[in-house]
Amino acid sequence: MEGLTVLRLRGVWYRYPGGDWVLRGVSLEAPRGVTLLAGPTGGGKSTILRVAAGLATRIYGGELKGEVEALGKPMLVPQDYDLFILSLTPREELEYCFESSGLPPWEARREAVRLAEELGIEDLLDRRVSRLSAGERQRVAIASALALGAEVLLLDEPLAYQDPVGVGRLLGLLQRLELEGVVVAEHRVHYLLPIARSIYLVAEGRARPLGREEAGQVLAEVLEPGLGGVESCTRGCSKG
């Protein structure tokens, strides 16, 4: 894989057990930085992330064809991210994740605090996960993935439950993180377009790369047909 590509899918076909093909020859290359997967509901974004994480056949079974290659350890934070958090409190969760990735307990304790500060969730550390808001739990789930040593972070609708402050924090974080790359499936594309280095329209099981100039207009037309291209996108072509 060339130096700048952190995730590559080539001619990938996938179907869930008993179903028709939902990925139909997906080819994409995610460079370092943020890659945006956008497109209509049911187009295949989540399935691409599951395949990229190596989880599609492991969790669902089904049939997979084609090549998937990642530079570094890919890790998916799914839409139902609650399944991702196993502990009572974020502090326990992060310490557990750091220990699972090989740190001794004292270092795991220190790193949990450092990461929480970096993500702006230090005030959540000792609260019960079950009592956190959806947006707060989502940030804890992303922190867990980082603590587990994710190098290519795969995020399925990470902005869905974030308020504007949370969105700003998360976007800042995605740009700052010293990861190989971040691939984000998201409906609220207007937040991601300015920071995405690479943009794909995912529809009907295929991924089409979009140039920066055309992306706003194409996505606005696909996601909000009838509202009128770029203009509507600048007002917010969000579905989420």
Ligand SMILES: Nc1ncnc2c1ncn2[C@@H]1O[C@H](COP(=O)(O)OP(=O)(O)OP(=O)(O)O)[C@@H](O)[C@H]1O
């Ligand atoms: N666990 C599953 N079992 C069977 N079919 C599934 C499963 N998950 C998704 N599908 C089907 O695969 C297709 C692609 O779904 P996927 O969730 O990947 O799309 P998406 O673009 O992420 O949609 P959304 O924007 O609504 O999250 C859809 O037809 C969906 O019904």
